Amino acid sequence: MSNFQDAFDRLDQYVTRRMETTGTPGMALALFNRERCVRVSTYGVSELETPTPVKPDTLFEIGSITKSFVAVAVVQAAERGLLDLHAPVTDYLPWFQVQSKFPAITIHHLLTHSAGIVGIIDRSPDTRGAVWALRETEAAWLPGAHFYYSDAGYQVLGLVLEEALGRPFTEIIRVNIFDPLEMASSEPALTHAMRPRMAKGYRSLYDDRPYHSSHPLTPAPWIETNAGDCCLASTAEDMTKYGRLLLNRGRGPNGVLLSEASYGLLIRQPLTTDYGFSYSYGLEVHQRENFAHIGHGGGMPGYEAFILMDVDNGVGVTLLSTQPSIGVRDLAWTVMDLWRKAHLDESLDSIDLSLADPTDVENAADFAGAYHSHHKTLTLSVEDKQLVLHYQGAQIVLEKRGTDCFYVNHPDFERFLLKFGRTQTVDDSPGDVVEAFYGADWYVNDSYTGAKEFDYPSEWNAYPGHYRAHIPWQTNFRVILRKGALRLVWPTGDEESLTPIGKDRFRIGDETSPERLRFGQLVNGQALCVNYSGSDYYRFFTP
DSSP, X not given: OHHHHHHHHHHHHHHHHHHHHHTOOEEEEEEEESSOEEEEEEEEEEEXXXXXXXXXXXXXXXXXXXXXXXXHHHHHHHHTTSOOTTSBGGGTOTTOOOBOSXXXXXXXXXXXXXXXXXXXXXXXXXXXXXXXXXXXXXXXXXXXXXXXXXXXXHHHHHHHHHHHHTSOHHHHHIIIIITTTTOTTOBSSBOGGGGGGBOOOEEESOSSSOOOTTSOEEEOOOOOBOOTTTOOEEOHHHHHHHHHHHHTTTEETTEESSOHHHHHHHHSSOEEOSSSSEEOSSSEEEEETTEEEEEEEEEETTEEEEEEEETTTTEEEEEEESOTTSOHHHHHHHHHHHHHHHHTTOOSTTSOOOOOOTTOOTTGGGGOEEEEOSSOEEEEEEETTEEEEEETTEEXXXXXXXXXXXXXXXXXXXXXXXXXXXXXXXXXXXXXXEEEEETTEEEEOTTOOSOOOOOOOGGGGGSOEEEEOSOSSSOEEEEEEETTEEEEEOTTSOEEEEEXXXXXXXXXXXXXXXXXXXXXXXXXXXXXXXXXXXXXXEEOSOO
16 A cells, blocks of 8 residues: 555646646546546646636546447447447438448448548537538548548447437436446536536637647637537546446446457457557557557547556556646556556656656757748757747747647747658658748758749639638638648648649548548638538638
8 A cells, every 4th residue: 555655646746747837727537446446636626717626526528438438338239139230320320321432331330430431520519410411421441441530430329329229328328337337427418407517628718729838728618419429527436437347348336237248349359540559449459568458538628538447457547637738648648657556566666757848859959950931031059958949039949749840939930830841761760851831831941952843723822721610629720832732730730731632622631531621612812611521611810
């Protein structure tokens, strides 16, 4: 137990420091094993305006962790003979339709995110309306061939459950999972009535640019939903009851909820992804530290959650947060490392609980120098492993945000990240840095030897701009034209290529992506509307 207390003390200090650094208002964290919930710890406040401390019974939205509950309910129904995992979706939803030249999409394909359909259509407040709108989209590849994460697929599964069992989705989750596991504090849908019990979710005041801890927080939009991709709310302790079901291979406190064969379906059919893990039925499957792990994350406007279980050693972690910028996935792995070592009575000293300094850039010298565009020069230098931008008499220390990518804390650089491009190498090792990008702006240094003029269709000049919709998930994005190519830029700073596939139509991302962009409503040389995979966005007045 002394090792446990040492782990708890280190954990509390680490989480507190991390919350202060990221500006996270509130969090609940629970540690559990196969037998019991060992500890629930709460941090911060559930409401900044009061402020009210987070308590063990405070509810949080768990977002896409909902998908694992849906998967459990589906395999339960299959075990009872109420549905066939390999039957076409249309056997249960005859009106379900996706434009496709491939064989039918099955329940199995939806469970594994391998149906080849879009991520989400978020234009209808009712799940049926969103699923109906899938008929305006097209499958990108043979079902089962690739992994592409799809909220829409799990929205479909929620409706399939209702048809197969003849009961509302919320009742299915409560009766078949919540009640047997004694998850009395959890809710199977997000409704106004439960809102007083919830921790209040927050987001940055600015939803159209990369997040920075200096940005003020504002309450996130409230959403009512009963959709199978994201509609559950729970407490940290209740989530340990669910985690123990998975650690105990389908056995709950009141008996077996899943047979051994059904439990195997949840974790033994992993599909390879590009994200460092495999995916089975509603669960990520990881192999780390030579141990098998399962888990899932969830993000909602103003919330972020993660549940992670080491199935070899029988320990688990769940984190619930009211700010989707703390990085609960990375935090969960750190907590898991600490908790596992405490559980195995091993030394905790090898675990790195330091917080990375985003201004500490090991390869800062790679980026130093002058970069020129037609109208501006960017000059960067290195000072004590920091990368410094010299701009209008100011010296701005850049903050690392990924590989060759930085945040510039200055009003003239607030809407995009500053990114750098390198030369190609034969062995895929990092080449020399020769160019820099800030949104549509392109800069090159003296080592750049590539083309500097690019041809592109003149009609593309109508497309760049800022587009918005009254959609809480993807509120806005920008389209830019750079080096003769169109790109879609998300507020996070992430960029995706746009490849033309027809008049005014583009594929978003690589050749396996099902996402499409279609421009329309041309007025005075500008597109006023763009359809993103079934949802309409409109040109906005802000740049």
